[in-house]
Amino acid sequence: QVQLVESGGGLVKPGGSLRLSCAASGFALRDHYMDWIRQAPGKGLEWIAYISSDGSIIYHADSVKGRFTISRDNAKNTLYLQMNSLTTDDTAVYYCARVYYGMDVWGQGTTVTVSS
């Protein structure tokens, strides 16, 4: 079935880095624009990055611009989020989502905790 599975979350110290992955199955990633969205504990949804199907169009939210980078490997059916210079404000559950008339498929999320 159509599925997204995130991985790569964990505990990291302030200033550290992590790379999140989002593996797609049941559909061809190359056919879809994709997003990363995060949710801090007890807070709402925050969109953070978007990438077109071929990777030629990329947007990042101001809150992560210059620190996070979205990318994709369509041959591996995988989406990535490289996160550098992490701060405690980046602590959240990170979701990837497929764009198709809204965000129609979401992963289960991976938790990133930034703490010393």
Add this chain to the structure above:
Amino acid sequence: SYVLTQPPSVSEAPGKTATITCGGNNIGSKNVHWYQQKPGQAPVLVVYDDSDRPSGIPERFSGSNSGNTATLTISRVEAGDEADYYCQVWDSTSDHPYVFGPGTKVAVL
């Protein structure tokens, strides 16, 4: 960037109709999507493009959009509808193209 507003909470008795609003400047000119999120779960798309339902979403969920307000209506509310609901738009004029509303917690009394 574009700003969306939602009431923090809405309460309704089982069997009644719950209405959640999403306010934004001339939001009627944009496509609005709605997501349901239950505790500990990922969000689920319940309405897209103002008023369409994805496969598997009950007809009790409906949407509309006009002027400065979009609305998600849940008819014949059930206990299982208790969740947070978020509206979302795509702002093509911005380099921050995706915007979520702050969310509305729906409680079934």
